[in-house]
Amino acid sequence: MTVLVTGGCGYIGAHVVHALHQAGEKVVVVDDLSYGKPTRIEGSRLYGMDIAAPGAGERLAEIMKAEGVDSVIHFAARKQVGESVEKPLWYYQQNLNGMLNVLIGMRDSGAKKLVFSSSAATYGVPPVDVVPEDVVPMLPINPYGQTKLFGEWMARSCEEPYGIRFCGLRYFNVAGCGPVELEDPAILNLIPMLFDRLKKGKAPAIFGDDYPTPDGTCVRDYIHVSDLADAHIAALKYLDRDERKYDAFNVGTGEGTSVRQIVDEVKKVTGLPFKETVMGRRAGDPPHLIGSPKRINEEMGWHAKYNVEDIVKSAWDAWQANPEHHIDVDTWKQTD
Numbered sequence: 001m002t003v004l005v006t007g008g009c010g011y012i013g014a015h016v017v018h019a020l021h022q023a024g025e026k027v028v029v030v031d032d033l034s035y036g037k038p039t040r041i042e043g044s045r046l047y048g049m050d051i052a053a054p055g056a057g058e059r060l061a062e063i064m065k066a067e068g069v070d071s072v073i074h075f076a077a078r079k080q081v082g083e084s085v086e087k088p089l090w091y092y093q094q095n096l097n098g099m100l101n102v103l104i105g106m107r108d109s110g111a112k113k114l115v116f117s118s119s120a121a122t123y124g125v126p127p128v129d130v131v132p133e134d135v136v137p138m139l140p141i142n143p144y145g146q147t148k149l150f151g152e153w154m155a156r157s158c159e160e161p162y163g164i165r166f167c168g169l170r171y172f173n174v175a176g177c178g179p180v181e182l183e184d185p186a187i188l189n190l191i192p193m194l195f196d197r198l199k200k201g202k203a204p205a206i207f208g209d210d211y212p213t214p215d216g217t218c219v220r221d222y223i224h225v226s227d228l229a230d231a232h233i234a235a236l237k238y239l240d241r242d243e244r245k246y247d248a249f250n251v252g253t254g255e256g257t258s259v260r261q262i263v264d265e266v267k268k269v270t271g272l273p274f275k276e277t278v279m280g281r282r283a284g285d286p287p288h289l290i291g292s293p294k295r296i297n298e299e300m301g302w303h304a305k306y307n308v309e310d311i312v313k314s315a316w317d318a319w320q321a322n323p324e325h326h327i328d329v330d331t332w333k334q335t336d
Contacts, residue, residue: 007075009036011184019229052097060105071113084144085283095147113239118168121145125286142284165239172221172252176311183318201335208281217259221252221290224306234300252291
């Protein structure tokens with residue numbers, strides 16, 4: 001089996017490429033290198049391209065045919081909630097065209113299995129505390145979440161006419177690190193954002209402490225990136241089955257952790273005596289988002305192995321292993 005991974009040089013993509021290699025699979029990567037690094041894919045062949053560009057579907061079909069690709073794991077997308085609220089048309093253009101071109105490439109090359117990087121952002125502000133996949137109504141509250149939900153619909157509609165087997169993994173808050181060289185290269189997710197501010201001697205920022213949650217900060221379901229990578233391997237195996245009850249799965253722990261609890265864990269793990277600052281809410285952030293992992297536990301036999309302490313510690317170890325932003329703990333002082 002040859003697996004094509006779009007966005008394979010990025011944070012989650014590189015962990016999945018690593019897991020695929022560990023499982024003995026041949027891997028080909030397509031990435032525009034806007035965030036990812038080509039050194040992270042362990043010798044896989046890399047095609048540099050923007051999958052949202054005109055003509056990318058035809059080019060992807062050529063690559064899939066040349067490489068004998070039968071499975072695709074599709075990550076490549078824009079993924080900042082706040083930015084999607086400010087630039088909705090660009091997000092629609094990037095994420096929906098990217099999915100369209102992946103599906104054109106699969107249709108024209110005969111590749112049959114697609115694992116799609118969806119998101120808990122598809123749920124918007126759900127009416128229940130712990131969200132099952134079939135919750136009603138399903139109303140994303142930002143353009144990023146809308147593109148992920150519509151991406152699922154696009155893939156699902158290609159199953160009958162083109163024989164494409166599809167599975168969407170709705171991730172909750174992905175964090176942590178496996179091998180230290182695969183650390184999150186973009187300062188877009190909560191824990192790297194906290195570390196980045198500490199590197200500059202600034203107070204880590206909490207966006208909003210007036211949400212209707214126990215401590216006033218947003219509550220999320222944090223999932224270790226290595227657990228998430230294992231879920232993709234499980235999903236590819238699931239698509240080999242002829243009888244499949246479901247095509248959308250939450251990937252989470254079913255446990256909620258607040259932003260303030262993460263900040264406290266960072267304080268504990270780093271040993272730095274910082275005082276956090278509270279800023280205004282970010283646009284498009286729901287107060288509370290926890291996923292029920294029951295479906296993926298039962299259907300794929302996948303279970304999360306790591307907890308929040310493991311997540312923060314592994315992220316810190318990776319941050320400190322990188323000389324570009326290593327923090328000298330002994331001399332660190334808060335300057336703001």
